[in-house]
Amino acid sequence: MPRRRALIGALRLAAAPLLAAMLLLGTEAAAQDALIRNATVHTAGAQGTLQHADVLIGGGKVRAAGTGLTAPAGVEVIDAQGRPLTPTLFAGITEIGLEEVSGEKATVDQALSLGKGGEMSVRPEFDVTLAFNPESVVIPVSRIEGIGWTLLGANATQGGSLIGGQGAVVRLDGGPDAVGPKVLFVKLGGDASGLTGGSRAGQWMLLDQLIDEVRGRIAPGSHAALLTPAGRAALARYLDGSGRVVVQLHRAADIRQLLRWAGRHKVRVAVAGGSEAWKLAPQLAAARVPVFVDPLANLPADFDQIGASMDNAARLRAAGVSVGFSQAGDASHHARKMRQLAGNAVAAGLPWEDGLAGLTRVPAEAFGVADQLGRIAPGQRADLVLWSGDPLEVNSVALRVWMDGKAIPMRSRQTELRDRYLRTVPAAEQGGLPRAYPPVGGVR
Numbered sequence: 001m002p003r004r005r006a007l008i009g010a011l012r013l014a015a016a017p018l019l020a021a022m023l024l025l026g027t028e029a030a031a032q033d034a035l036i037r038n039a040t041v042h043t044a045g046a047q048g049t050l051q052h053a054d055v056l057i058g059g060g061k062v063r064a065a066g067t068g069l070t071a072p073a074g075v076e077v078i079d080a081q082g083r084p085l086t087p088t089l090f091a092g093i094t095e096i097g098l099e100e101v102s103g104e105k106a107t108v109d110q111a112l113s114l115g116k117g118g119e120m121s122v123r124p125e126f127d128v129t130l131a132f133n134p135e136s137v138v139i140p141v142s143r144i145e146g147i148g149w150t151l152l153g154a155n156a157t158q159g160g161s162l163i164g165g166q167g168a169v170v171r172l173d174g175g176p177d178a179v180g181p182k183v184l185f186v187k188l189g190g191d192a193s194g195l196t197g198g199s200r201a202g203q204w205m206l207l208d209q210l211i212d213e214v215r216g217r218i219a220p221g222s223h224a225a226l227l228t229p230a231g232r233a234a235l236a237r238y239l240d241g242s243g244r245v246v247v248q249l250h251r252a253a254d255i256r257q258l259l260r261w262a263g264r265h266k267v268r269v270a271v272a273g274g275s276e277a278w279k280l281a282p283q284l285a286a287a288r289v290p291v292f293v294d295p296l297a298n299l300p301a302d303f304d305q306i307g308a309s310m311d312n313a314a315r316l317r318a319a320g321v322s323v324g325f326s327q328a329g330d331a332s333h334h335a336r337k338m339r340q341l342a343g344n345a346v347a348a349g350l351p352w353e354d355g356l357a358g359l360t361r362v363p364a365e366a367f368g369v370a371d372q373l374g375r376i377a378p379g380q381r382a383d384l385v386l387w388s389g390d391p392l393e394v395n396s397v398a399l400r401v402w403m404d405g406k407a408i409p410m411r412s413r414q415t416e417l418r419d420r421y422l423r424t425v426p427a428a429e430q431g432g433l434p435r436a437y438p439p440v441g442g443v444r
Contacts, residue, residue, distance in 0.1 A: 088148020126165030
């Protein structure tokens with residue numbers, strides 16, 4: 001019984017900081033109007049970088065950005081002391097909010113596998129945004145690092161097809177809904193050959209067949225038909241210049257075929273990966289295809305990436321390609337590394353302003369949210385980050401983050417665990433409980 005009473009007491013004490021945090025969050029959420037004064041404002045837009053400038057926030061929007069701005073009566077004034085101010089950054093193409101623990105299948109929702117015994121199931125109507133969890137503990141971990149939004153990706157997998165499904169942009173503000181149009185995800189090249197009979201040539205055959213089905217050249221009731229009625233309707237929304245299709249591939253030969261296929265069917269594509277995209281930079285620029293690269297991919301990881309180069313982003317941008325960033329690997333749980341990606345691209349020759357644009361304006365324009373996100377300009381959401389130093393340097397940190405003008409608590413599960421385990425209170429003063437439990441009596 002004494003141990004039980006101690007445990008109950010500890011749980012009650014654990015609830016007290018949580019209540020205080022909720023009250024603090026309510027106070028911060030109410031503070032939607034502010035003037036950020038004397039900042040180095042990286043607008044990521046037409047104004048470029050403004051030195052010793054001010055940003056006025058009102059009603060959750062940026063009202064003005066310039067010098068000599070004045071705050072209305074009662075509005076909070078924050079002195080940035082010359083530090084960098086940017087829009088919140090793009091997390092890349094991730095499964096944030098769709099994947100809690102990558103090793104626990106019950107918490108992973110970004111892929112559909114309905115085929116049996118190796119059979120392919122083509123379901124472009126699959127929409128991962130329906131599984132988005134705005135209360136995921138992964139979200140605050142990214143948000144306090146200055147990451148404010150992501151493109152939810154649908155992954156192609158065995159039992160599915162080379163068409164993974166649809167996703168969309170979500171903000172990491174705790175809201176449950178997507179803020180942009182749907183995006184279709186396709187995987188091609190060597191990584192997808194196992195989904196197409198072991199042949200990359202078969203990928204173009206299957207894509208052309210799917211187009212034929214949408215166009216009515218293959219009857220819905222045909223034994224060869226691959227699409228459901230909902231699938232035909234979903235795929236039709238991405239033809240004739242409508243919608244955006246994100247295609248994951250690397251090899252230059254495959255990118256060349258993609259450009260031909262997209263031109264033939266009037267499909268607006270974006271390339272994700274593109275390790276050898278620099279070889280086709282003029283063609284990509286002419287077709288106005290944005291490319292989302294991982295600047296750390298500079299070694300021949302497989303036969304599709306033999307031409308991988310550290311200066312991929314710089315070469316593409318020099319040719320006029322819109323360059324963004326998205327990382328390979330465990331992107332959801334390491335979204336904070338996006339700044340490192342951009343910084344490495346800058347170190348390899350990409351202009352600094354283009355490095356920032358790849359984390360802000362470029363993805364916003366590519367994925368249909370440029371009217372809301374990606375720049376500091378009048379009318380944009382006041383999703384902002386104040387940095388301790390150059391945001392593309394890994395030793396800089398986010399000091400404050402605002403979303404819709406609301407100051408976000410700079411807390412996450414990781415910071416709470418850090419603070420809990422840094423305590424040096426002896427076990428006896430904890431009521432005999434392990435150090436993982438909150439301290440008895442509030443002692444730290």
